[in-house]
Amino acid sequence: MEQTFFIIKPDGVKRGLVGEILTRIERRTFTIDHLEVRMASEELLRKHYEDLVDRPFFPQIVDYMTSGPVVIGVISGNDVIQTWRTMMGATNPKDAVLGSIRGDFAQAPADGGATFNVVHGSDSKESAEREIALWIGK
Numbered sequence: 001m002e003q004t005f006f007i008i009k010p011d012g013v014k015r016g017l018v019g020e021i022l023t024r025i026e027r028r029t030f031t032i033d034h035l036e037v038r039m040a041s042e043e044l045l046r047k048h049y050e051d052l053v054d055r056p057f058f059p060q061i062v063d064y065m066t067s068g069p070v071v072i073g074v075i076s077g078n079d080v081i082q083t084w085r086t087m088m089g090a091t092n093p094k095d096a097v098l099g100s101i102r103g104d105f106a107q108a109p110a111d112g113g114a115t116f117n118v119v120h121g122s123d124s125k126e127s128a129e130r131e132i133a134l135w136i137g138k
C-alpha cells in the first residue's frame with residue numbers, strides 16, 4: 001500500500017485545525033499509520049527542505065516551522081501521495097482551490113514573509129520514503 005508523509009505545520013496546530021485535518025484524512029478513507037506531536041529542529045528542516053536550503057527565504061521557513069509544535073504522520077492508501085497533494089491545495093494559498101485545506105484555511109503570504117500554508121505532503125514516492133526515514137526512521 002502506498003504511503004505518504006504529512007505535517008500539520010505550527011500555524012495549523014496553533015489554530016486548532018488538527019482535528020479538522022485528521023477528519024479529512026479519515027473521511028477520504030486513508031489509514032493513519034503513524035501520528036506524533038513534536039518540535040522540528042533547524043538541523044532536521046535543513047535536510048527535509050534540502051532543495052530550498054540555498055533560497056533567500058529559507059531562514060523565514062525555519063522561523064515558521066520552529067514557531068511551535070508540529071503534528072507529523074504517515075498515511076496510506078491507493079494513490080495517497082497525489083491525492084494528499086490535491087487535498088492540500090497549491091503552495092500559495094491564493095492559488096489553492098476552495099475545498100482544499102490551503103484553499104479553505106490560509107491566505108497569500110505577506111511580501112517577504114513565509115507562506116503559512118498549514119500542511120505539508122511528500123511530492124513523490126522517493127520524497128515520501130526519504131521523509132519517513134528522516135523524521136521517523138522506518
Ligand code: CDP
Pocket residue numbers: 052057060061090091113114115116117119120121123
Ligand atoms: O509545500 P509545497 O511542496 O507545496 O511547496 P515547496 O515549494 O516544497 O515549499 C515548501 C514550503 O516552503 C512551502 O509549503 C511554504 O511553507 C514555504 N515557502 C515559502 O515560505 N516561501 C516560498 N517562496 C516558497 C515556499
Ligand code: MG
Pocket residue numbers: 123
Ligand atoms: Mg515540497
